[in-house]
Amino acid sequence: MGPIKLIIIALLLYLGYRLLASDWKKKRDTKEEIHKQDDGPIADVLVEDPVCHKLVPREQAVRLNSQTRGEILYFCSEECCNLFVSQEGEKK
Numbered sequence: 001m002g003p004i005k006l007i008i009i010a011l012l013l014y015l016g017y018r019l020l021a022s023d024w025k026k027k028r029d030t031k032e033e034i035h036k037q038d039d040g041p042i043a044d045v046l047v048e049d050p051v052c053h054k055l056v057p058r059e060q061a062v063r064l065n066s067q068t069r070g071e072i073l074y075f076c077s078e079e080c081c082n083l084f085v086s087q088e089g090e091k092k
């Protein structure tokens with residue numbers, strides 16, 4: 001066996017080790033993230049869609065600054081928002 005072959009084998013072993021190490025680190029990071037979510041307070045506030053009455057996280061809801069109601073309304077989807085706009089004659 002020549003020295004080049006030895007170097008290649010050593011390189012492969014090193015790369016294999018690096019792959020395993022990074023994979024292990026990823027798994028550990030994911031675990032820590034889940035742990036954080038378990039302990040943390042609920043950041044998302046649920047809001048009610050006035051059209052279909054579904055509860056949606058405010059961060060994901062479609063917002064509409066309602067002129068007729070004088071408040072910000074939240075919808076589960078663009079469709080519900082459009083439905084509300086056409087029902088109440090709102091301007092977006």
Ligand SMILES: [Zn+2]
Nearest residue numbers: 049052076080
């Ligand atoms: Zn809806």
